[in-house]
Amino acid sequence: RKEVEQDPGPFNVPEGATVAFNCTYSNSASQSFFWYRQDCRKEPKLLMSVYSSGNEDGRFTAQLNRASQYISLLIRDSKLSDSATYLCGVPSGAGSYQLTFGKGTKLSVIP
């Protein structure tokens, strides 16, 4: 299994839809997980961090399944402004700061 794998996408969804992305990881010792969004030609920006079973912030919910080693990101009531690439980041080294990213999932929200 690759260190961090994400749904390949692209996901094209209408405004108002609910969409979910998955991210699987191989390092069972990882304690924290991160979702970043990256707009075209911009830097990754932290969307959510997950340390326990899950985290919720408005329309965004991240869930962690340690037994199956995956995290998911759920976006409810999609907005046009949610269109971006979503990167999953997982610490993979001996120190918590060696972050490995998945290839990202591209989301396009269409009117």
Added chain:
Amino acid sequence: DTEVTQTPKHLVMGMTNKKSLKCEQHMGHRAMYWYKQKAKKPPELMFVYSYEKLSINESVPSRFSPECPNSSLLNLHLHALQPEDSALYLCASSQVGGITDTQYFGPGTRLTVL
């Protein structure tokens, strides 16, 4: 708005040039990172500095030379680069230690090597 700044935003250089990328953060973080990102790929870790000491070098060619003058600054010196080194170079910082070690990225320097 990001609290990690990077200069320059864009850089075009020839294969014989020497240039430097600069990164600065004022969040009191003690870990700083350089990543390289090619188009449609995820960021790839290059170097990690922890408490101003190089702690991780991901087998990066010697034409890339990092430097951490103090806890707020991180430089990346470039010399004799190849066209395939053209990419977005991202700097990030984080607090060191603890489960909440979130990395925050700067806006990046878009490098083109001719």
